[in-house]
Amino acid sequence: ELMQEYGFMGLIGTSLPMQRLYEQIRNAAASEAPIVITGESGTGKELVAKAIHRLSRRQTGPFMTVNCAALNEFLLESELFGHVKGAFTGAVRDRKGRFEAAQHGSLFLDEVGDMPLSMQVKLLRVLQEREIERVGDQRPIKVDVRLMSATNKNMEELLGQGKFRDDLFYRINVIPIHVPPLRERIEDIPHLIAHYLERINQINRKAIRYISPQALEAIEAYPWPGNVRQLVNMIEYATMTAKGDSIEPVDLPEYLFRKGAPAIIPSRGGKERITKEQLDATLRRFKGNRTQSARHLGISRVTLWKLIKEFGSVG
Ligand SMILES: Nc1ncnc2c1ncn2[C@@H]1O[C@H](COP(=O)(O)OP(=O)(O)OP(=O)(O)O)[C@@H](O)[C@H]1O
Ligand SMILES: [Mg+2]
Structure with a gap:
């Protein structure tokens, strides 16, 4: 019932590595344990987190995201835990943090490997106590949140360099999930192209229906360092250059041929x-x-x- 359109829960792909991933998603959804999703940039880590949430008991609760790399230490603390009026200049009213906003749902910590060490200490305490304190306030607030994290960094390396705390890592990484790079599942490429072609056709009111075997061959030979995100961008580019109703090698960006x-x-x-x-x-x-x-x-x-x-x- 969930296997729609050559994939699972919004993820496209029928290859063996993807089937294994779907199995891991099902298992993770049946559990409450924290998850760390690893994989190269653009492999679909966020889609995996959303799929787990939507299959879990928390599906009716919120799914909240915080990008740990986008904010400095100070802003990250206030983003995660909230603050009270007057806590700092500019704190003109009380504000809920993402932990509170994710109450009875899931919190997705993206790029968790980039979290500053001082924040790691605070996060560890929150996970142990299951309660947070808003910045500028001493009152503890109970939180019931399922934590999911993701990173495209090598966590072993960060642990070895002392940039990520072992104790925090063991606590958040109860279920590790790895999303395979696109070049290890090239049999999924035609399905991905078909799916995104249809979407782009709808948006741009185009009618590109085919991809020539030569064009597909070039696409499959390329290693896709930016994975599915890069593939989608490439398809968009190719549909703009395509003349007729099919994508030919001439419509593909030059980097594919280097x-x-x-x-x-x-x-x-x-x-x-x-x-x-x-x-x-x-x-x-x-x-x-x-x-x-x-x-x-x-x-x-x-x-x-x-x-x-x-x-x-x-x-
Ligand atoms: N298996 C897939 N099927 C369909 N679309 C996918 C798949 N994997 C990734 N995508 C699409 O590729 C883009 C990148 O996915 P996503 O943001 O989940 O990657 P990510 O692993 O979080 O990347 P980053 O590490 O750069 O944040 C999105 O537009 C997403 O919808
Ligand atoms: Mg992401």
Whole structure:
């Protein structure tokens, strides 16, 4: 019933790593234990947290988010615990913090690895006592909140460097969940493209229905360091450039075609330099079409012609 549209609870993907993730989401939702969700940027950590909340007993309660990297120590404390009128300059009235706002629901601490050490001490105390104090107030307030945290940092490293407290980590990381990078589940890419194409078509009143096999091949060969977020941005870009009702290699951004590690090396002139491998791959991909090849390499047709001569490539 929850398996709609090649995925689960708003997450698209049917690959084995995603099926394992869905299983972990179900287990986490059946529990009250705190969770730490790890994974590279753009893998869907926030979607995972929301899915767990919506499947849990707390689904009728609020889901609140705090980004621990976006606020300084002082603002973060007031954001999490609230403050009372007169607590500091600018505190013109009492204000609830996110812990109170998440009462009987879930609190999602995003980028938890960036939380300052002094705040970590305060958070640990809150988790032990199950009560908070608003800034400028001594009165304890009971809070019933399920904590979920996420980070794209390497927590082991932060622990080793003393940037994150072990005692806090063990307390928040009762259920660890790892979201796999997109390059480890490329079989999900066609489903993601179909899903987001439809969405973008609706928003932009376009009718792009297909993706050519060559374009898909290039997309699947790319390592996607920015994961699903980057893929979605790329699809948006491609739909803007697409002429007909399908996405062709020519509509894809040039970075997809820079194969191999040092595909572009700096030349003596300081300009970016294209390698023979890259040139040949591009020419093959565009079946020798120089206009399309030049466009994808970000160079003029004259420069392309010179490179073909220099490398002795077949153009
Ligand atoms: N499996 C998925 N199916 C559909 N959309 C996804 C999936 N994973 C991620 N997305 C989309 O990609 C974007 C990034 O997802 P999200 O914000 O959850 O990533 P994140 O892991 O929290 O990234 P960051 O570490 O940068 O905060 C969102 O628009 C989200 O809807
Ligand atoms: Mg996020």
